[in-house]
Amino acid sequence: MDKSMLGDLDGLPEEDKMRMAAMVDQLQIRDSLRMYNSLVERCFTDCVDTFRRKTLDKQEESCVRRCAEKFLKHSMRVGMRFAELNQGVATPD
Amino acid sequence: MDKSMLGDLDGLPEEDKMRMAAMVDQLQIRDSLRMYNSLVERCFTDCVDTFRRKTLDKQEESCVRRCAEKFLKHSMRVGMRFAELNQGVATPD
Amino acid sequence: MDKSMLGDLDGLPEEDKMRMAAMVDQLQIRDSLRMYNSLVERCFTDCVDTFRRKTLDKQEESCVRRCAEKFLKHSMRVGMRFAELNQGVATPD
Amino acid sequence: MAAKGGPSNFEKEQMFGMAEKEMEYRVDLFNRLTHACFNKCIEKRYKEAELNMGENSCIDRCVSKYWQVTNLVGQMLGNRPQM
Amino acid sequence: MAAKGGPSNFEKEQMFGMAEKEMEYRVDLFNRLTHACFNKCIEKRYKEAELNMGENSCIDRCVSKYWQVTNLVGQMLGNRPQM
Amino acid sequence: MAAKGGPSNFEKEQMFGMAEKEMEYRVDLFNRLTHACFNKCIEKRYKEAELNMGENSCIDRCVSKYWQVTNLVGQMLGNRPQM
Numbered sequence: 405m406d407k408s409m410l411g412d413l414d415g416l417p418e419e420d421k422m423r424m425a426a427m428v429d430q431l432q433i434r435d436s437l438r439m440y441n442s443l444v445e446r447c448f449t450d451c452v453d454t455f456r457r458k459t460l461d462k463q464e465e466s467c468v469r470r471c472a473e474k475f476l477k478h479s480m481r482v483g484m485r486f487a488e489l490n491q492g493v494a495t496p497d
Numbered sequence: 498m499d500k501s502m503l504g505d506l507d508g509l510p511e512e513d514k515m516r517m518a519a520m521v522d523q524l525q526i527r528d529s530l531r532m533y534n535s536l537v538e539r540c541f542t543d544c545v546d547t548f549r550r551k552t553l554d555k556q557e558e559s560c561v562r563r564c565a566e567k568f569l570k571h572s573m574r575v576g577m578r579f580a581e582l583n584q585g586v587a588t589p590d
Numbered sequence: 591m592d593k594s595m596l597g598d599l600d601g602l603p604e605e606d607k608m609r610m611a612a613m614v615d616q617l618q619i620r621d622s623l624r625m626y627n628s629l630v631e632r633c634f635t636d637c638v639d640t641f642r643r644k645t646l647d648k649q650e651e652s653c654v655r656r657c658a659e660k661f662l663k664h665s666m667r668v669g670m671r672f673a674e675l676n677q678g679v680a681t682p683d
Numbered sequence: 684m685a686a687k688g689g690p691s692n693f694e695k696e697q698m699f700g701m702a703e704k705e706m707e708y709r710v711d712l713f714n715r716l717t718h719a720c721f722n723k724c725i726e727k728r729y730k731e732a733e734l735n736m737g738e739n740s741c742i743d744r745c746v747s748k749y750w751q752v753t754n755l756v757g758q759m760l761g762n763r764p765q766m
Numbered sequence: 767m768a769a770k771g772g773p774s775n776f777e778k779e780q781m782f783g784m785a786e787k788e789m790e791y792r793v794d795l796f797n798r799l800t801h802a803c804f805n806k807c808i809e810k811r812y813k814e815a816e817l818n819m820g821e822n823s824c825i826d827r828c829v830s831k832y833w834q835v836t837n838l839v840g841q842m843l844g845n846r847p848q849m
Numbered sequence: 850m851a852a853k854g855g856p857s858n859f860e861k862e863q864m865f866g867m868a869e870k871e872m873e874y875r876v877d878l879f880n881r882l883t884h885a886c887f888n889k890c891i892e893k894r895y896k897e898a899e900l901n902m903g904e905n906s907c908i909d910r911c912v913s914k915y916w917q918v919t920n921l922v923g924q925m926l927g928n929r930p931q932m
Contacts, residue, residue: 420778422859423782424782424785426859426862426863426866427782427785427786427789428789430866430870431786431789431790431793433867433870434870434873435793435797437870437873437874437877438797438874438877439797440874440922440923440926441874441877441878441881442797442801442881443922444878444881444915444918444919444922445881445885446804447918447922448885448914448915448918449885449888449889450810450812451812451918452889452911452914452915452918453889455889455890455906455907455910455911455914456910457910458909458910458913458914459913459914459917460914460917460918460921464914465921467812468918468921468922469815469921469925470812470813470814470815471812472921472922472925472926473815473925474808474812474814474815474816474817475804475808476925477815477816477817478800478803478804478807478808478817478821478825479800481817481822481825481826482796482799482800482803482825482829483796485825485826485829485830486796486799486829486833489829489830489833513695515776516699517699517702519776519779519780519783520699520702520703520706521706523783523787524703524706524707524710526784526787527787527790528710528714530787530790530791530794531714531791531794532714533791533839533840533843534791534794534795534798535714535718535798536839537795537798537832537835537836537839538798538802539721540835540839541802541831541832541835542802542805543727543729544729544835545806545828545831545832545835546806548806548807548823548824548827548828548831549827550827551826551827551830551831552830552831552834553831553834553835553838557831558838560729561835561838561839562732562838562842563729563730563731563732564729565838565839565842565843566732566842567725567729567731567732567733567734568721568725569842570732570733570734571717571720571721571724571725571734571738571742572717574734574739574742574743575713575716575717575720575742575746576713578742578743578746578747579713579716579746579750582746582747582750606861608693609865610865610868612693612696612697612700613865613868613869613872614872616700616704617869617872617873617876619701619704620704620707621876621880623704623707623708623711624708624711624880625880626708626756626757626760627708627711627712627715628715628880628884629756630712630715630749630752630753630756631715631719632887633752633756634719634748634749634752635719635722636893636895637752637895638723638745638748638749638752639723641723641724641740641741641744641745641748642744643744644743644744644747644748645747645748645751646748646751646752646755650748651755653895654752654755654756655755655759655898656895656896656897656898657895658755658756658759658760659759659898660891660895660897660898660899660900661887661891662759662760663898663899663900664883664886664887664890664891664900664904664908665883667900667905667908667909668879668882668883668886668908668912669879671908671909671912671913672879672882672912672916675912675913675916
């Protein structure tokens with residue numbers, strides 16, 4: 405999430421700016437926590453399929469690590485492209 | 498969403514009625530935006546499957562149009578049936 | 591959801607404790623209602639597949655009952671295991 | 684503030700909070716029902732933008748059956764004090 | 767409270783509420799887009815932690831196409847007063 | 850209002866907001882875990898309303914493994930300042 409999405413706050417009194425910033429912070433915290441939960445859910449679902457033991461075996465653990473790593477890189481790349489589109493940067497095909 | 502779901506507001510003071518109406522408005526805005534996002538997600542998922550270009554081809558575009566059109570008609574019909582059930586209208590099989 | 595997750599509230603003035611308790615209550619109500627909705631969605635999706643009539647047939651109805659019953663028992667068991675893990679109870683494999 | 688016999692501010696907050704949860708519940712129910720019946724009834728190749736007759740009657744029955752499942756599960760939960 | 771010519775408290779609440787909904791919308795859009803493109807582009811066996819070249823270009827095109835679908839559907843909804 | 854040395858109203862709002870997010874996080878975690886393990890462990894034909902022995906032990910192990918994945922991913926995110 406990008407604070408610039410709030411547009412022009414200059415006209416607001418100091419108190420309202422603080423309140424707006426606090427709101428953005430709260431939404432970012434909520435979003436980070438949800439993203440954490442959805443990342444866990446996805447990597448668990450994709451990597452863990454046997455329930456003969458109650459601990460992750462080596463293969464499952466490394467699958468989860470790669471999955472999470474990959475998702476984070478994916479998410480970062482999507483974020484860059486998304487920001488470009490939001491700013492109206494045009495690129496050839 | 499239907500404002501009638503709020504039941505009898507007549508007993509409330511003017512100030513509280515305004516606040517209740519503002520709350521309903523806020524929830525409707527949130528719901529409309531979520532519906533927009535979920536419609537985009539669904540039609541993208543169902544219609545776009547090749548990533549050799551960065552622009553939609555004609556076939557994908559018309560699939561998205563039909564998908565969105567169809568979803569909106571579906572949603573409207575569901576809304577009518579849902580309202581009837583909420584009002585306890587009984588109909589034969 | 592467990593009220594103990596709020597940690598140590600002893601330091602707070604009475605007014606804030608009340609407000610915190612009200613917040614927990616509100617979240618529990620929201621969570622219960624969402625759980626109800628997701629239970630209905632799951633059992634409907636898993637049990638109802640024919641739409642030649644507008645009423646559930648006997649087989650669908652008993653499938654929904656078993657599905658809901660099973661989900662609630664599942665959810666309770668998960669809750670117990672989850673609480674143990676939250677409290678750091680270690681158990682052998 | 685609450686000098687008259689009316690509800691206190693705290694009680695009002697509770698009341699508004701409950702009304703909000705109730706509305707959120709109905710919106711959530713409607714959205715899940717809409718998506719569930721779209722999945723059950725609508726042909727995913729989207730050859731046409733119109734709902735055909737088969738889809739229309741499927742939607743009507745689907746909404747009706749979803750509603751019954753809601754009531755059925757509601758009765759079951761009603762018998763359980765822990766919900 | 768609102769002795770000066772500025773917005774009333776009620777109007778301020780409305781304004782903050784709208785800004786909040788707008789941000790929630792963007793976060794929701796970003797999250798759905800991220801998951802949709804992960805599903806379309808990423809090989810689920812997770813043999814490596816790195817994105818390969820094919821995945822990278824798929825992601826770029828996927829984001830672009832998702833964005834176009836968002837605009838396309840937005841235009842369609844814009845023509846409908848009931849939304 | 851905040852004449853004594855206690856936290857200001859603004860700080861209190863922050864504190865309540867954080868507590869709320871923390872609770873929402875736990876509820877969300879619990880719900881996702883519950884659904885993930887239901888999908889992994891429960892036989893979908895619903896022949897019986899009871900959990901059988903295989904399902905029960907699957908649930909216990911599933912919760913345990915999900916918990917480990919939560920911790921594992923948490924460690925990975927902890928090493929990344931951008932989260």
